[in-house]
Amino acid sequence: MLETLTAEIIAIGSELLASDRTDTNSLWLTEKLNSIGIEVKLKTIVGDDDARLEEAIKDAARRSKIVITTGGLGPTEDDVTRKVAARALGRRLSLNETILEELRQKFLSFGQPMPERNSRQAMVIEDAEVLPNPNGSAPGMFIEHEGAAIVLLPGPPREMRPMFENHVQPRLVSRAGSVKVLRRMLRVAGLGESAVDEKIAPIYTKYENPQTTILFNQSEIEIHLTARGRSETEANTLLDHLSEQLEERLGNAVFSFAGETMEQVVGLKLSVGGYTLAVAESCTGGLIAQRLTDVAGSSKYFIEGVVAYSNEAKTRTLDVKRKLLLAHGAVSAEVAEAMAVGIRKRSGADFGLSVTGIAGPGGGSEEKPVGLVFIALADEVQTKSRKLQIPGDRQLVRWRASQAALDLLRRRLI
Amino acid sequence: MLETLTAEIIAIGSELLASDRTDTNSLWLTEKLNSIGIEVKLKTIVGDDDARLEEAIKDAARRSKIVITTGGLGPTEDDVTRKVAARALGRRLSLNETILEELRQKFLSFGQPMPERNSRQAMVIEDAEVLPNPNGSAPGMFIEHEGAAIVLLPGPPREMRPMFENHVQPRLVSRAGSVKVLRRMLRVAGLGESAVDEKIAPIYTKYENPQTTILFNQSEIEIHLTARGRSETEANTLLDHLSEQLEERLGNAVFSFAGETMEQVVGLKLSVGGYTLAVAESCTGGLIAQRLTDVAGSSKYFIEGVVAYSNEAKTRTLDVKRKLLLAHGAVSAEVAEAMAVGIRKRSGADFGLSVTGIAGPGGGSEEKPVGLVFIALADEVQTKSRKLQIPGDRQLVRWRASQAALDLLRRRLI
Numbered sequence: 001m002l003e004t005l006t007a008e009i010i011a012i013g014s015e016l017l018a019s020d021r022t023d024t025n026s027l028w029l030t031e032k033l034n035s036i037g038i039e040v041k042l043k044t045i046v047g048d049d050d051a052r053l054e055e056a057i058k059d060a061a062r063r064s065k066i067v068i069t070t071g072g073l074g075p076t077e078d079d080v081t082r083k084v085a086a087r088a089l090g091r092r093l094s095l096n097e098t099i100l101e102e103l104r105q106k107f108l109s110f111g112q113p114m115p116e117r118n119s120r121q122a123m124v125i126e127d128a129e130v131l132p133n134p135n136g137s138a139p140g141m142f143i144e145h146e147g148a149a150i151v152l153l154p155g156p157p158r159e160m161r162p163m164f165e166n167h168v169q170p171r172l173v174s175r176a177g178s179v180k181v182l183r184r185m186l187r188v189a190g191l192g193e194s195a196v197d198e199k200i201a202p203i204y205t206k207y208e209n210p211q212t213t214i215l216f217n218q219s220e221i222e223i224h225l226t227a228r229g230r231s232e233t234e235a236n237t238l239l240d241h242l243s244e245q246l247e248e249r250l251g252n253a254v255f256s257f258a259g260e261t262m263e264q265v266v267g268l269k270l271s272v273g274g275y276t277l278a279v280a281e282s283c284t285g286g287l288i289a290q291r292l293t294d295v296a297g298s299s300k301y302f303i304e305g306v307v308a309y310s311n312e313a314k315t316r317t318l319d320v321k322r323k324l325l326l327a328h329g330a331v332s333a334e335v336a337e338a339m340a341v342g343i344r345k346r347s348g349a350d351f352g353l354s355v356t357g358i359a360g361p362g363g364g365s366e367e368k369p370v371g372l373v374f375i376a377l378a379d380e381v382q383t384k385s386r387k388l389q390i391p392g393d394r395q396l397v398r399w400r401a402s403q404a405a406l407d408l409l410r411r412r413l414i
Numbered sequence: 415m416l417e418t419l420t421a422e423i424i425a426i427g428s429e430l431l432a433s434d435r436t437d438t439n440s441l442w443l444t445e446k447l448n449s450i451g452i453e454v455k456l457k458t459i460v461g462d463d464d465a466r467l468e469e470a471i472k473d474a475a476r477r478s479k480i481v482i483t484t485g486g487l488g489p490t491e492d493d494v495t496r497k498v499a500a501r502a503l504g505r506r507l508s509l510n511e512t513i514l515e516e517l518r519q520k521f522l523s524f525g526q527p528m529p530e531r532n533s534r535q536a537m538v539i540e541d542a543e544v545l546p547n548p549n550g551s552a553p554g555m556f557i558e559h560e561g562a563a564i565v566l567l568p569g570p571p572r573e574m575r576p577m578f579e580n581h582v583q584p585r586l587v588s589r590a591g592s593v594k595v596l597r598r599m600l601r602v603a604g605l606g607e608s609a610v611d612e613k614i615a616p617i618y619t620k621y622e623n624p625q626t627t628i629l630f631n632q633s634e635i636e637i638h639l640t641a642r643g644r645s646e647t648e649a650n651t652l653l654d655h656l657s658e659q660l661e662e663r664l665g666n667a668v669f670s671f672a673g674e675t676m677e678q679v680v681g682l683k684l685s686v687g688g689y690t691l692a693v694a695e696s697c698t699g700g701l702i703a704q705r706l707t708d709v710a711g712s713s714k715y716f717i718e719g720v721v722a723y724s725n726e727a728k729t730r731t732l733d734v735k736r737k738l739l740l741a742h743g744a745v746s747a748e749v750a751e752a753m754a755v756g757i758r759k760r761s762g763a764d765f766g767l768s769v770t771g772i773a774g775p776g777g778g779s780e781e782k783p784v785g786l787v788f789i790a791l792a793d794e795v796q797t798k799s800r801k802l803q804i805p806g807d808r809q810l811v812r813w814r815a816s817q818a819a820l821d822l823l824r825r826r827l828i
Contacts, residue, residue, distance in 0.1 A: 045457040047456070308718060
C-alpha cells in the first residue's frame with residue numbers, strides 16, 4: 001500500500017458552532033489536500049475555548065503529519081490561536097518587529113494609524129516561518145514540529161485560500177511525494193445495504209487500495225471507492241479494476257457511475273433512445289414528475305404528469321374504470337396498470353409510468369398496510385406492475401416509491 | 415448571563431471527510447441542544463479510523479457532560495462505533511438476544527431473512543440503555559459514564575432525528591437544569607431580506623434577550639428568536655413580547671409562527687374552510703403537488719394535479735385553447751389563467767392554482783428571460799394572475815415559483 005500523508009484540520013471560532021453555519025474552509029482544504037495525495041483523517045471544530053483548542057492541537061500534532069488550523073488569528077481578545085498553539089507545542093511567543101512595522105505601514109497606506117490591539121497579530125511562535133497575508137492583517141505560520149507540519153491560517157476564505165495556494169501547498173507537495181488520491185462512487189437501486197455488502201464484501205475486502213465504503217442514503221446504496229496511486233493514471237487503473245468487478249457482481253443494480261442521480265440516468269436513456277414519457281401518480285403526489293423535470297432539458301422527453309389523488313380523478317383523467325376501483329381498491333396492481341395505460345393513452349407518450357400506494361401515516365389496514373405500493377409501466381406492447389412493501393415514514397415511502405418506479409423504467413430501457 | 419451545560423458532537427464516517435459532504439446531523443443536533451439550554455463546545459468529524467475515534471470519544475467524555483456520536487452503527491465491517499466506544503469507555507460489548515430477535519422479526523415482516531451481518535447491530539455496550547429505532551435496523555445507546563452522558567445515534571437523519579427527539583431529548587432536559595433556552599421562528603413570504611430588516615431592525619435591536627437572527631433560505635426569510643430564562647415561562651414571555659411586535663410590523667407577510675411550512679399552512683387553511691384544491695403546473699413540474707401532498711391528510715383537500723409540460727398537454731388536459739397559446743405564448747398571464755380555470759373545471763375543486771414559466775437554464779429570450787413566471791388562482795367568482803421575475807438557478811426558480819403560488823392561495827384564504 002502506498003503510504004499517504006495524513007492531515008487533520010482544526011477550524012476555530014465560536015460562530016462555527018452555530019446550528020446554521022458550515023465550516024466551508026475545511027471542505028475547500030480537503031479538496032486541495034486530496035488533490036496532492038494527502039488524506040484528511042479528522043476535522044475538529046472548536047469555539048474560542050483555550051483548553052479544548054490546546055488539547056485538539058496537541059492530539060493532532062501527535063497523530064498526524066500535517067495539522068492545519070483556520071481562524072482565530074484576528075486582532076481581538078477571543079482570537080486565541082497564536083497563544084494556544086504556542087502553548088500546545090511548548091514554544092515561546094514573541095513580538096516580531098518586522099511584522100509589526102509591516103502592519104503599521106499597511107494601516108498607514110489606508111490612511112489610518114494601526115489600532116493598538118492589532119500588534120497582537122505581530123506575535124510569532126518560536127521558529128515559525130511567517131506566511132504573508134496580502135489580503136488581510138493576520139499573517140499565517142508554518143511550524144516544523146517533531147516531524148509534523150503545523151500550519152496556522154486565517155479564517156476568512158479570501159485570506160486563507162491564496163495563502164494556502166501560494167505558501168502552503170508548495171511546501172506540502174514536496175512532502176507528499178507523488179501520491180494521488182482519486183474517488184469514485186457507484187449508486188445502487190433495488191438492493192438493500194446488507195444484500196449489497198454480502199454480494200461485494202468478498203471482492204472489496206481483498207483490496208486495501210482502493211478503500212471501499214458503503215453508504216445508505218434514503219433508498220440508494222452508495223459505494224464509495226478511494227484509490228491511491230503514484231499517478232492519476234495508476235489511481236484510475238486501480239479504480240477501474242475494482243469497480244468493474246463490483247459492477248459485474250451487482251449487474252443492473254448499479255445505475256450510476258459518476259454521481260448522476262436516478263432521474264438524470266433515466267432522462268439520458270430516454271433522450272438517447274428518442275423516447276417520451278408520461279407519469280400518473282397517486283401516493284407520490286407529483287414527486288416523480290418533480291424529480292424528472294428537475295433535470296434541465298427534460299421537456300424533450302417528459303410530456304405530461306397527472307397527480308390523481310382521488311378515485312374520481314383516476315377515473316376522470318386516467319380512464320381507470322370505476323368497476324376496477326371497486327373490485328380491487330385504488331391500491332392494487334390492477335389500478336396501477338390501468339393508470340399507466342391511461343396516462344400513456346392520454347399523453348401519446350411511448351411510456352406510461354404509474355404509482356399507487358399508501359404513504360401513511362393514516363390510511364393503512366391489515367390487508368393493505370402503510371408502505372404497500374404498486375408501480376406499473378406501460379409501453380406499446382405490454383404493461384407490467386410490481387408490488388412493494390416499503391418501510392419508513394411518509395416522506396421515505398414516497399421517496400422510495402418514486403425511486404423504485406424510476407428504476408423500473410431504467411431497467412426497461414437497458 | 416445564565417450558566418449552561420456543555421456538549422460535544424462526534425460525527426463518524428469516512429464519507430463525511432469528503433470535500434463535498436457536510437455533516438448536517440451536527441447542525442440539527444446543535445439546534446436541538448441549544449433549544450434545551452445545552453451549549454455545543456466542540457465537534458469532531460472522524461472517518462472509520464479506530465484509533466482516532468477512540469481518542470475522540472475518550473477526550474470528549476473527559477471534557478464534556480454530554481457526548482453525542484452519530485453514524486457507524488450500520489451492519490457492515492466499517493461500522494466501528496459500537497466496538498470503539500466500548501473500548502474507549504472500558505466496557506464490555508455483548509450480544510443482546512432481545513434485540514437480535516427484534517431485528518429478525520423486523521426483517522421477516524418485510525419477507526426477508528435477516529442477513530447474518532446484521533446480528534452485529536444487536537451488540538450492546540455494558541450497562542447501556544438501548545434506544546429503539548423504528549425507522550431502521552440500528553438501535554442507539556445511552557450510557558451514563560462518570561457523570562457524563564454518552565449517546566450513540568445512527569447516521570441517517572430519518573433514524574437519528576426521531577431517536578433523539580423521543581429518547582434522548584427528554585433525558586437531557588432533566589439534566590440541563592434551570593436555564594431554559596427557547597427559540598422561535600417566524601417565516602416570511604413576499605418580502606426581501608433587506609425589506610424585512612428595514613422594517614424590524616428598529617424593534618429587535620432594542621433587545622439583547624431574545625437574540626434575533628435573520629436568515630435567508632431559498633425564498634423564505636426566517637426570523638430566529640432565541641430567549642434565555644430561568645423558566646420556560648420566563649423565556650416564552652420574552653419571546654411573546656418581541657414576536658408580537660414583529661408580527662404587527664410585518665402583517666400578512668408572516669405565514670408561520672411555529673416552524674410550519676407553507677404547504678402545511680395552506681393545507682390547514684383549506685381544511686378549516688372545507689375547501690378543495692387542484693393544481694396545474696408547467697415549469698414547477700409537479701413540485702407544488704408534491705409539496706402539498708407531502709402533508710399527511712392532504713387527500714382531504716388535494717383533488718388532482720396536472721403537470722402540463724408540453725403545449726399539447728395544456729390543450730388536451732387543461733383545455734387551454736391553441737389560439738391563446740399561439741397569441742401569447744405558453745409563458746403568459748393569459749395561459750396561466752386559462753390553466754387555473756382548466757384544472758378547476760376538470761377537477762371540480764373550489765380552487766384552481768397554476769404556474770407557467772421559464773426555469774432555465776435554456777428556453778429564455780430577451781422578451782421572456784429565464785426566471786419569468788406567471789402564477790394564477792381561479793375560484794368560483796374570478797381568476798387572478800401575477801407576474802414574477804425570479805432570480806436564481808433552475809432549482810431555485812422552481813422552488814420560489816412554487817412558494818409564490820402557494821402564498822397567493824394563502825393570502826386568498828386569510
